[in-house]
Amino acid sequence: MTRWRLTVEFDGGPFMGWQRQDHGPSVQEALEQAIGRMTGETVAVHAAGRTDAGVHALAMTAHVDIDRDVTPHRLREGINALVRPDPVAVTAVEPVADDWHARFSCVGRRYLYRILNRRAPPALDAGRVWHIAQTVDSDAMAESATHLVGIHDFTTFRSVHCQSDSPVKTLDSLRVEQVGEEIHVRAAARSFLHHQVRSMVGCLALVGRGQWKPADVKAALEARDRAALGFNAPPHGLYFVEAIYP
Template identity: 75%
Template sequence: MTRWKLILEWDGEPFMGWQRQDHGPSVQGAIERAARQMTGEDVTAHASGRTDAGVHALAMPVHIDLEKTLDAHRLQEGLNALLRPDPVAVLSAEEVAPDWHARFSCLGRRYLYRISNRRAPLALDRGRAWRIAKPLDLAAMQEAAAHLVGHHDFTTFRSVNCQSDSPLKTLDRLEVEQVGDEIHVHAAARSFLHHQVRSMVGCLGLVGMGQWSPDSMRAALEARDRAALGLNAPAEGLYFAGALYEGPDA
């Protein structure tokens, strides 16, 4: 048996999310089906993070176990051929130790959230960013974001369906930068609560539009109450950007 680490890119638009579903297409289902077609084996794929419907991935680490002996290049090319026409691509494939786990060995996750700040609808970036027509106040968003960095109880920014044991998380990075007519939010932590990034970005959007002051963000955090959440940003602007592991991969 060989354990393989795959890095996947996908367009979240047609999928119900990462996790295999009976009632619709999933990225997990797509990669497992391709691996089964290639090897004849029943394969279970594990991802660093489970993403919701519509959420994209720039570089999602996933592992699968295969009995069949393959070289990395052939595995990558074969999976990519079999994944068509699903918008999922295997960016790389490498052998890892049998105890390496895409989810449990992961030491850090990074997300990118794209806000397109313009009046016109998105033609080229439809389904790829959250469009906010009202001009956003970048400095206010940056000030608000700073309140969330650190070790906090993130109950306010947590989905009611969140399965995490604790609402306590350490947010290592929450940066807001202007990139042309877009605003990018970069978030990094060892792990996130369900909907945490979208919830934080939704409130940053309210701050940017002037509906919330930067201090309202601190008040929302301190409320430790989902009812204090201002807005959950849409899934389509969210990208799983990368993950960190120990050793030479890190």
Template identity: 60%
Template structure:
């Protein structure tokens, strides 16, 4: 048996999310079915981030155990052949020790959220970014973001169905960057609550358009109450970037 670490890119639009689910196709299932197709083995693929429906990945990390003797480059080729026609691609495949666990060994995760800040409707980026028509004040967004960095009770920014034991998380970084007509929010933490990035971005956008002051972000955080949430950003703009081990 060999354990392989997979770096996976996917366009989240056609999926119910990372996890295998009854109501549609999960990325996990596409990968598991692909491995079965070239090994005959019924495997479980573990991912670092269980992304929601419509959320994308540029560098999801996963692992899988394969009995059939195969080299990493063979696994990569076979995987990419058998995931077709789904928009999923193995960017890298490496042999790893058996103590490597994509989810539990992960020390830091990074997400990027893409806002396209323009009046014109999207063409290429439909489902791949959140369009905000009103001009975003990125300086105000940065000031608001600073209130969220650090160790806090993020109950306000947590989906009611979140299964994490504690709402207390340490947000290592929350950066707002403008690139032409796009505003990107970069978030890094050991782990995130369910919907945490989207909820933080939704409120940052409220600050950006001037509906909230930066201090309102602190008030929302301090409320520790989901009802204090201003806005949850759509999944369209969210990308799993990378996982550190």
């Protein structure tokens, strides 16, 4: 048996999310079926993080145990050939120690959220950005973001379905940058609560559109109450960028 580390890019559009679901396609199932067809084995693919329906990944990290002897080259090429036409690509494979775990060994996760801020809807990036037609003040968003960085009880930014033991997390960074017509929000932490990034971006966007003041973000955080916000940015602007390991 060899444990393989996989780096996976995917378009989240057609999937119910990373995790296998009874009611629709998932990235996990697409990969498990491709690897199963290639090896004849029933495999389980574990990822650094579970993404929501519609969320994309530039480089999700996952692992899978395979009994059959296979070279890294053939494994990557085989999965990519068999996973088609699903929009999933394995960009790198590497053998790892048997006790290495994509989720439990992970010490950092990075996300990118893309907002397209212009009047016209996206033609080339439909399904890849959150389109906000009203003027957004990215400086006000950046100022608000500073209130969220650090160790906090993020209950306000947590899904009611979140299974984390504690709502207390350390947000290492939350940066807002204007990039041409887009506003990019980059978040980094050891781990995130369910919906935390989309919820934080939704909150920053309220500030960017002038509906909230930056101080309202601080008040919402301190309220430790989901009812103080309850608004998520849509999934299709969100990208899992990178999982970090020691």
